[in-house]
Amino acid sequence: MKEYLIQLPTLTPPKEKEPLILYLSAAEVAVGAVLMVERENIQTPIYYISKMLTGLETRYSMIEKLVLALLHATRRLRRYFSGHVIIVLTNYHLGQILSKPDVAGRMAKWAIELGGYNILYRPRPAIKGVxxxxxxxxxxxxxxxxxxxxxxxxxxxxxxxxxxxxxxxxxxxxxxxxxxxxxxxxxxxxxxxxxxxxxxxxxxxxxxxxxxxxxxxxxxxxxxxxxxxxxxxxxxxxxxxxxxxxxxxxxxxxxxxxxxxxxxxxxxxxSNPSVSLKQVNIIEIGNPSWMSPIILYLQHGKLLEEKAKARKIQNKAVNYEMADDILYRKSFMGPLLRCVDKTDVQYLIREIHGGLCGIHVGPRMVVAKIMSAGYYCPGMHVDAIEILRKCTACQRHAPKMLRLKNPLVPVTSAWPFQQWGIDLVGPFPDAPGAVKFIIVVVDYFTKWVEAKALASTTAMVIRKFI
Known part of the structure; x- marks a missing residue:
């Protein structure tokens, strides 16, 4: 312990009315200050002071932490601040901020308290060799x-x-x-x-x-x-x-x-970023995708042996072009769209729909965002519909639809009693009179309803009711 105490810098007392230098420091959980005096271009410490930040103080901005360190130093070293000119060396414009007329809140209270001392704010000189x-x-x-x-x-x-x-x-x-x-x-x-x-x-x-x-x-x-x-x-x-x-x-x-x-x-x-980012799509040899025949035709002029497929590739290739060994699709009045395979476009659909910044929109909007981001793959809309149907969040939080699944079929009638509808309902448990069936007749024009309880449903009974 004695060895550590011997290695500590020696503190020196200031002379009367001698200007003093104050260095401020602020970290995430603590602030500190060092009071020094300069004699013959050599700065010697006078006092060290520090304060641990608690609660809300840890969320202060850097400016607020430095002002808090200065305020803590004035309260702990009031004797030095009252009898000396204090020069605060900092790269932050503390003096301008504290002297603003529109400063409010705790900064305003601190500015009033610090205004009672003779404090000068000067830029911190550069450290030698830095x-x-x-x-x-x-x-x-x-x-x-x-x-x-x-x-x-x-x-x-x-x-x-x-x-x-x-x-x-x-x-x-x-x-x-x-x-x-x-x-x-x-x-x-x-x-x-x-x-x-x-x-x-x-x-x-x-x-x-x-x-x-x-x-x-x-x-x-x-x-x-x-x-x-x-x-x-x-x-x-x-x-x-x-x-x-x-x-x-x-x-x-x-x-x-x-x-x-x-x-x-x-x-x-x-022209290029400082880091080599991995490409979104990688065409592996031996694992052909829908882009392989088009790339083979555009780069080497080779076509498939079947004439029908070869002609189809020739017609498609008009809408594509190669740049730096990457296939792009031309867009109408827009930039080139980078072509990706089915695996990559499924990843893009999942990220745009439900990723970190996903918005859980429909397939049409998801495909539009993929193309606006500069990517293209045929059949994106079908893949988006298939993937979005399996989204758990969309199914769980979707609004309830009150509309019928099947469209209603209206039945129209030109005049009263032109068309009738007759239904038999039952059998029900026996009621007084041994009735257990109900016959219902509705006029389609006036919606007039006639109903009667029946004990049996023979032809004679039905004809008598009608």
Whole structure:
């Protein structure tokens, strides 16, 4: 125990009215602060303080946690805050946020309490030898882009705008920007890197707090970890989008139009994703599908021996074309649709109908969504009907239909007593008078009903009733 105490840094008392420096830190379940004094360009600690977060405090944002750490420091170190100028070094704009007139809630209460002290907020200087990276990805109707800013330890800045010429989601665009920034930092010779991203998903997955669900996210995370392993020290932080405006502007610039800005901004175009995603359909040798004859004809000009089938393939092939050894179907006034086999289209039907974001719609809408996603297979509608009929959720939660299964057949009559309907009902248990049958006559025009109880159903009795 004595050895550990000896290794602890020595605390020093401040001089009267000497300005002090305060460093704030915030984690998922705790916040802390270090009060220091700088003498001859050497910072010496004065006091350490920390606080465990409980209940609602663990769900505070990063800004709220840092302000809470500052507030806790003022309450515990009131003597230092009352007699000294405190300089808070942070990369977050705490001073601007606390001085806003529209701040409300607990932040407003904290701002009033902190206003009684002489606190200055200044940006935190870069750590010696550490590069700083800011990345952002954007995906919209115009395109997909990524922006990144790399700062060297001597504050030299490199800015890049990257246009992604392939379809990707917002999370994939964020990962593309992050991977591009890591590759640029390695090319510039950086060995210590601090990355700031405004995507909480990317930051938490890299830090190991979130699981990478889905094949694409797992591959992107694997690629990022491979690049991170090449740095001596690495740290990734999640920041708000308001603190990443320059990288966000670069990503949106690349996602829209950049021809007129090619000389002012460094722009790179990526035609393929950074990770090699598995294809949806794989045509295995020895396992032919409906696409095999068409591919064989388009690539090698070979047809089947039967003339009828060969002519049918020739007629079908007009609507298809090959690109990078992948079969696509032409669509009217639309993009090319990637052809998939029966197994893959059944998987797409199940995912779109009842998957993670399934909407449990009818077969027509499911097929429309498959085609809008860029896939095609003949007979999709029949497969969708067959699969959707077996959906347990649809059968369990379907509305009850009050309509008759068979259509009603109306019986019309032009005038009264033109058409009659006679029915015999029984036998029933004997009633008084030994009657056990009922004869009913209905006029189809007026719906007039006549009924009589009978003891027997002989011809004489029926004729007498009529």
């Amino acid at each position: 590069w700083t990276l800011h990345t952002d990805g954007a995906s919209n109707d115009d395109g997909v882009g990524a922006g990144l800013r790399l700062f060297s330890p001597d504050d030299h800045e490199l800015t890049y705008s990257i246009r992604l010429e392939f379809r990707s989601t917002n999370n994939e665009a964020e990962y593309e920007a992050f991977l591009a920034g890591l590759q640029l930092a390695l090319k510039m010779g950086a060995r210590n890197l601090e990355a700031n991203v405004d995507s909480k998903l990317v930051a938490e997955q890299v830090n190991g707090h979130y699981d990478a669900k889905g094949e694409a996210m797992a591959l992107y995370l694997e690629q990022a970890q491979a690049l991170i392993s090449q740095f001596q020290t690495f740290m990734v932080n999640h920041i708000n989008r308001s603190e990443n405006k320059h990288a966000d502007a670069l990503s949106k610039l690349a996602a829209t139009s950049f021809k007129h800005l090619a000389k002012e901004v460094r722009i790179e175009v990526l």
